Amino acid sequence: MDTVTTPQTPARARSLPGAFGGGAIIGALGGLIGLGGAEFRLPLLIGLFSFAPLEAVILNKAMSLVVVATALPFRAATVPFGDIAAHWPIILNLLAGSLLGAWFGAGWATRLRSETLYKVIAVLLVAIAGILLVGHELTAGQPLFTGATQIVVVGIVGFAIGIVAALLGVAGGELLIPTLILLFGADIKLAGSLSLAVSLPTMLVGFARYSRDQSFSVLGRNKIFLLVMAAGSIVGTFIGGRLLGLVPHSVLLPVLALILLISACKVWRHR
Known part of the structure; x- marks a missing residue:
């Protein structure tokens, strides 16, 4: 892959307040909905902070890990850990x-040319915007499949979600939440926390795969930037966890989908 190495520049250093603020806002969205927030962070890293696409994906993965790891305990007041643990068969399934999908997806991303990866990211952002609009309107009910059929279908869906999560550096919650509602009949708040529980190990696998590529050194070259955005993300997930149940998804999600569509256009045209 054509990897462009971009050491930290003074302009990027002067953007530390922006890194904290962006991390806080995106972290709040992640804590509120049950996402890693990477789909909103990725266009920011590429467009505002001028990271190369693969470097942006790797930084995105690191920040998503922070959001997912902190969102789970911050949401526990509304969705207790006991409720999550009670659904361990769903998580394992x-x-x-x-x-497996995360491992393959990360491998493919490191081999794509930069121009191709920009286009793949833009298309996936549009797809996620559509899923956010449609999937989160679903309500808890009876699962679509049961028994062996459910196990096979969920395995295939999980593999696809792992690939998308690795390619974008996302937690995959925007895909996992509709899956949990449709295939398992979970309510949206529980689905958000279950998606975080599934996302964390999935992202760790993708992260481990990326560590074998030379672009992984972007984390070491941008340690201050990384720490500042991580601090903002933790503040944001705390706020989002406190807001869980207060902000109606019917208002929030169309706005988020619009942001994703605008971001997709900018990433597609990015040079």
Whole structure:
């Protein structure tokens, strides 16, 4: 892959307040909905902070790990850990496919040319915007499949989600939440926390795969930037966890989908 190495510049250093603020806002969205927030962070890293696409994906993955790891405990007041643990078969079922998909997806991303990766990112952002609009309107009910059929379908879906999560550096919650509602009949708040529980190990696998590529050194070259955005993300996930249940998804999600569509256009045209 044509990897462009971009050491930290003075302009990027002067953007540290922006890194903290952007991390806080995106972290709040992640804590509120049950996402890693990477789909909103990725266009920011590429467009505002001028990272090369693969470097942006790797930084995005690191920040998403922070958001996912902190969002789970911050949401615990509304969705207790006991409720999550009680659904461990669902978590294992999805993980079986998503871990494998994350490994393959990260490998493909490191081999794509920069121009191709920009286009792939833009298309996936548009797809996620559509899923956010449609999927989050779903309500808890009876699962679509049961027994062996459910296991096979969920394994295939989990594999696809793992690939998308690795390619974008996302937690995959925007895909996992509709899956949990449709295939398992979970309510949206529980689905958000379950998606975080599935996302964390999936992202760790993708992260481990990226560590074998030379672009992984972007983390070491931008340590201050990384720490500042991580601090903002933790503040944001705390706020989002406190807001869980207060902000109606019917208002929030169309706005987020619009942001993704605008971001997709900018990433597609990025040079």
